[in-house]
Amino acid sequence: MTDVTTPMMAARRRRVLPRPLIFGATILLASAVVAVFPAQVAPYDPNAFDYGALLQAPTSAHPMGTDNFGRDVLSRVLHAYTIDMQIAFFATVFPFLFGTVVGALVGYAGGWAEVIFGRIVDAVITFPFLVLVIAIVSVLGPGLVNMYIAVGVVGWVFYARIIAAEVRVQKRLDYADAGRAMGYTHARIIFVHLLPNAITPAIVYWMTDMALAILLGSSLGYLGLGAQPPAAEWGVQIADGKNFMATAWWISVFPGLAIVLTGLGFSLTGDGLAELLRTKR
């Protein structure tokens, strides 16, 4: 008999939530609220020009100053949450789902499926990720949807690799044998019984991946290959302000802080979840 501890059991046994999870989740919750209701939180219209207030340093009227068109930087940073949180979600959710299914099947089947999959993994990790994404986006044209496609083509492999490794362990445990003895279908064993116990590391990686997606999305925005101006997106904003760094640093500096803060939210949540759901083997 193997003593099985599921991630949920481990979570229930802890009485206090890990501190990184509390910090991280708070940041993400606030970010989500701003992303859904930017107009309610932001003091100004993010795209409204004000030629009477160009390049103004932070004041009480404009806490993050104004840019070279007199647009309120704070309002643009807040409105950018909508796009950047979307990037974090859409660039990662399809790879997560697809990779999980493929990884579960590969891990369960083993044998030749695993050999072929191993080759695919080797090949994909050889590609410099950003270079490949840039190449794909350059072919498909700039824009967010093409970026999701480019990221998705590669991104699922990492989830599949994580899930396959976990399922490979889980399928040898007694409860999987019990399922087979009960005459359950393979699909039922994989998706109802094995997957819930195998998915924790993939969820933890998903958090890190969302932080990476924001970095990637804003990098492409900065290069002019992601969200297109005048959209309020952090990378686009930093690019807009780069020529004013010496005289009006606030145009670029505040959007960058938003990226760092959101990234911290995701990675703290990931670390906290890992701690919360850790099972002793």
Next chain:
Amino acid sequence: MHLASFIVRRLLQLIPTLLFILIVVFVLVRLLPGDPASAILGDRALDADVERINRELGLDRSLPVQFAVFAKSVATGNLGNSIHLKLPVAELIAARLPITILLTVMAALIAVLFAVPLAFVAALRRGRAADSVVRGAFQVGLSMPVFYLGLILLTVFGARLGWFPVGGYGDGFLDHLYHLFLPALTLALSLSAILMRNLRAAIIGVIDAEYVQFARAKGLRPRLILSRHVLRNALISTVALFGLSIGTLLGGAVITETVFAIPGAGRLMVDSIYGRDYPVVQGLTIALAVLVSLTFLLTDLVQAWLDPRVAR
């Protein structure tokens, strides 16, 4: 001899990888909207010219034949010509890629110089203030976009303080190093965050191992134990991670070169995308992917040298 057979095995594994790189790039080029001929010639091309280009590119033949022709020309170093610069792509890459390689090597060295001592401090003072500071720093480092960090370093140390040039590549080797320092530092800070996180965990994993206790019991000096026994074994997984990070590092180099106006391969890539210079984009994608797979090979060999068990 394990190592020799390991090297041969690893070299053979390179073949499917290289084939895959070629297939991906081949498919990508076929995904181009419109046909390549009009992409090269523009919309108002003459039919005769389109036909000529199609014949030159081998587009009038079947896909497998096209791929064979493509693979053969890449293997012989013929990557076509740049549409805008009117130069062979291979020549352009040969001129620009060394700059990118120098930048990434510098970044890697600086990252190691940061990561190793800090990881030791964090691991040896686990749970104390120094550990928290180091871990907090790498959390921030992981969330910091390369272009943002670069812009800030450029503004502060380049424009404001005037310690470093605000861009360009300079003349002569030492001047190159001087020009590349800030961009390399930018890349290094994000890489060292990744390395430090892993190395700290690895050191903690190794430090209580029996052979380390044995070394301590023998009365070896702590410094010797750390450098010869702990570091060597902790480095094994970090070297693997380092290899995996090379792709990220090169991707970061694309952005850093753009921020710092360095005429390397990354800058060429971005410029070629803006100019829709597809032969250059294609050639660079191949060159960078090959560079990454060669680095993988190298890190695998280093791993095998650090830990002979890997080669089995």
